[in-house]
Amino acid sequence: MTTYETALGASTPDTITLLGHDLARDVMGTVGFGELAFWLATQRRPSPGETRLFEAVLAALADHGFTPTAIVSRLTFLSAPDSVQGALAAGLLGGGSRFLGVTEDCGRFLNAVVRANPEPDDWDALALDTVKAQGKARIPGLGHHVHKNGDPRTPRLFEIAEEEGLAGPHLSLFAAIGRVHPRVLGKTLPLNGAGTCGAVLADLGLPLELLRGFALLARTAGLIGQLAEELRNPVANDIFLSVDTNTRSVAPVEE
Amino acid sequence: MTTYETALGASTPDTITLLGHDLARDVMGTVGFGELAFWLATQRRPSPGETRLFEAVLAALADHGFTPTAIVSRLTFLSAPDSVQGALAAGLLGGGSRFLGVTEDCGRFLNAVVRANPEPDDWDALALDTVKAQGKARIPGLGHHVHKNGDPRTPRLFEIAEEEGLAGPHLSLFAAIGRVHPRVLGKTLPLNGAGTCGAVLADLGLPLELLRGFALLARTAGLIGQLAEELRNPVANDIFLSVDTNTRSVAPVEE
Amino acid sequence: MTTYETALGASTPDTITLLGHDLARDVMGTVGFGELAFWLATQRRPSPGETRLFEAVLAALADHGFTPTAIVSRLTFLSAPDSVQGALAAGLLGGGSRFLGVTEDCGRFLNAVVRANPEPDDWDALALDTVKAQGKARIPGLGHHVHKNGDPRTPRLFEIAEEEGLAGPHLSLFAAIGRVHPRVLGKTLPLNGAGTCGAVLADLGLPLELLRGFALLARTAGLIGQLAEELRNPVANDIFLSVDTNTRSVAPVEE
Amino acid sequence: MTTYETALGASTPDTITLLGHDLARDVMGTVGFGELAFWLATQRRPSPGETRLFEAVLAALADHGFTPTAIVSRLTFLSAPDSVQGALAAGLLGGGSRFLGVTEDCGRFLNAVVRANPEPDDWDALALDTVKAQGKARIPGLGHHVHKNGDPRTPRLFEIAEEEGLAGPHLSLFAAIGRVHPRVLGKTLPLNGAGTCGAVLADLGLPLELLRGFALLARTAGLIGQLAEELRNPVANDIFLSVDTNTRSVAPVEE
Known part of the structure; x- marks a missing residue:
């Protein structure tokens, strides 16, 4: 039985x-x-x-x-x-791929890079490789159709993660992507809040699926x-x- | 427009x-x-x-x-x-009428009585009338197919409500029903946890619908x-x- | 097992x-x-x-x-x-009570009357009793917010049922309600198509639930x-x- | 407006x-x-x-x-x-990717090949290329966990399509895959019914999405x-x- x-x-x-x-x-x-x-x-x-x-x-x-x-x-x-x-x-x-999916897509995207590069010397270099490797494909979590100059939730999530000592590799990589992507894309896009949420949830060890x-x-x-x-x-x-x-x-x- | x-x-x-x-x-x-x-x-x-x-x-x-x-x-x-x-x-x-519905059914049932009797002198008398008026119809929140001698969640919810000074008329009436129903039904049934949750939510002023x-x-x-x-x-x-x-x-x- | x-x-x-x-x-x-x-x-x-x-x-x-x-x-x-x-x-x-529910509500309503009155002598008399018994409650299938002068689907359903020899007691009662309700309600409402569908499905012996x-x-x-x-x-x-x-x-x- | x-x-x-x-x-x-x-x-x-x-x-x-x-x-x-x-x-x-998805997956898979090869001289050659190109990836519609010796729905669908003169390129390609895949995979798998349904629906011109x-x-x-x-x-x-x-x-x- x-x-x-x-x-x-x-x-x-x-x-x-x-x-x-x-x-x-x-x-x-x-x-x-x-x-x-x-x-x-x-x-x-x-x-x-x-x-x-x-x-x-x-x-x-x-x-x-x-x-x-x-x-x-x-x-x-x-x-x-x-x-x-x-x-x-x-x-x-x-709550599928388009409207609520960014959180999951971003968390999974970052996680694939983080798992393949567990202890990088230089987050910016890794982020640069990551952005280049995407080619013309969108980077999940980058850009927002309303908050073009910055999503107010993003710095707040980084701040709370820092306060609690919980900023891990996913947030580090995502922050680095935020710094380096203009060099590749030729324009500056904000890290959106939904994507940052995905990075945070991945850093918290919640199941990616x-x-x-x-x-x-x-x-x-x-x-x-x-x-x-x-x-x-x-x-x-x-x-x-x-x-x-x-x-x-x-x-x-x-x- | x-x-x-x-x-x-x-x-x-x-x-x-x-x-x-x-x-x-x-x-x-x-x-x-x-x-x-x-x-x-x-x-x-x-x-x-x-x-x-x-x-x-x-x-x-x-x-x-x-x-x-x-x-x-x-x-x-x-x-x-x-x-x-x-x-x-x-x-x-x-989450419909049978498995998750008791919470809502109990909250609404108690609320109908409470609204019709805003300041009762005697909760037990009101509860007795309420139980009698149901006739052969089930009283929502009364009885549990597993926890026949008492649902452990019930006293805990009453306790927390008391500790926070939030036990209101719905919990008072439900407790009274728990005391008096054996006189009408000829057997003692436990107040179940899902029903008690309904009484608590109603006392908290959450929308009954x-x-x-x-x-x-x-x-x-x-x-x-x-x-x-x-x-x-x-x-x-x-x-x-x-x-x-x-x-x-x-x-x-x-x- | x-x-x-x-x-x-x-x-x-x-x-x-x-x-x-x-x-x-x-x-x-x-x-x-x-x-x-x-x-x-x-x-x-x-x-x-x-x-x-x-x-x-x-x-x-x-x-x-x-x-x-x-x-x-x-x-x-x-x-x-x-x-x-x-x-x-x-x-x-x-597809709940309001938008798609009329079909079921009407079929069940008619069926309750039909089961209680299996072989009526006079459908109009039964319909009159039925309408009166409703009091102020709505009769399912009666009235339409757009097709105020008649729902084109209704006569067509009656026609096909007649052509196929399948008009049964639910359609008979519904037709009679259509004839007699003005005497009680003081105004003439059309039998709507969704309600007629319910009468047809009940006459076809499909499960009411x-x-x-x-x-x-x-x-x-x-x-x-x-x-x-x-x-x-x-x-x-x-x-x-x-x-x-x-x-x-x-x-x-x-x- | x-x-x-x-x-x-x-x-x-x-x-x-x-x-x-x-x-x-x-x-x-x-x-x-x-x-x-x-x-x-x-x-x-x-x-x-x-x-x-x-x-x-x-x-x-x-x-x-x-x-x-x-x-x-x-x-x-x-x-x-x-x-x-x-x-x-x-x-x-x-009705997602695993249990009901084969129909859609197979129709889309065949359609991608058919669109890229609108008038092939030789369906078997095209099928052979198609099977080889899949490498280790599954071919949608191939194989059945119960009907290992053949899904009874498959020949019937081909038969009806022939009778009605409606067997089109998707069914032709799928049939050819059925003939040639053993040369590549080293074993013979049945064309399953759900996949054949996808080929038929695509041949009927229904929207692939x-x-x-x-x-x-x-x-x-x-x-x-x-x-x-x-x-x-x-x-x-x-x-x-x-x-x-x-x-x-x-x-x-x-x-």
């Missing part, structure tokens, strides 16, 4: 444990939610500094106003108000905020009507 | 604000993730006590081992490993933990095979 | 069966897709007339232009173009059409920008 | 059109569901032969018994029976069948219990 092992939640008639600890006595009332999310993902309890840095990333990614994911969540709630889970799930499904998942966790809190605001001050129907009233029926492609 | 208002995330080329505050300076590094989730949902910054109680609820609901939602998330990740967002969304879609959303937020962290564990120690394919190898083909109903 | 029974798909190294038939030889090339969907849902092969009526329902529900579900699917595809399954799933999640599912099946085809059109003639980014550029940041509710 | 164009559904108070045709008069009762799905995706009405071949593909992909997607849909329905849309959406979310979408459309019908069977003969709770009762709690990775 197959046995399924887990170190996460478990219960008997008299006890509930989570990650090997008594849930009620040792986790509830003691462990913050960001700390718990980190612990669940790594099965390692983070230090207070790690928790602070991780929660700074979650704050950076939680909500960016009327993004497609927020619009999708509100429209789905309009159509199916009986299913909050559907509205949240629909919003998260937009799931970096997008942390962006989605942050966004779940943001989407609940969006739905709460939709309940107080609804706009989804107006968004729908703004499309509906500006629709023009055209002939099919072929006929 | 329609205008869409939001108090959540906003940005200009040089600034990013969240809930009216400078995101980088005033939120990142300062505001914990549970605190932020509360703030986003209510647009009111919680006190440290409110945050602690809210995070205790999130811990209570984050992961319960191989629940249907966890199995669903792992199986979806097995089928579509390229789409973490799909695996999380699929898991959340099980979204109580299920907080269970889903907690579960998102749990599902990331499940996927991380699946990456390290995969079981989804074994679960699939345990079904596949025990399948029996039968004749259609009619033919 | 538990055994899991199914009459649907099954395979051995040399054979594949579906619903007890050899898939390649007896189903592929012979059974149309609407016919197959009916067969899968009921495990009973429909007659050609049943298939024609069922496919008329699916056509009636497949696409209604830029509905919230279509907008959601397009926006999700914009955000996560690597995940077609996510874009379709997000669109379907809007899944009537919404057939609307979702029809809509899946429609959403693929929406995504195909989005690929040729994209509008999702314009929809996003029309929201983004008309956003106004306001102060949080409390602070 | 932005205008949003569509050739799909449109309505005025008195009319409803779909693809430029009067929905009630010209589509309902006349156009089958497979035909309509093809038409919606291409905006071109398929011939009867195209419809027959397309519907054969949909039948081939509709249901394969207790796959992960079927299990996911049933478990989600168990957890959230109030949300049929959630159960279907969750099932579809498993959405080939996975047609597998998902077929699967939606299959999942409704699964949920209907679950209602009659439930197994989801047994599947859950078979996991739950064989769970073993282990220590976290680090601690």
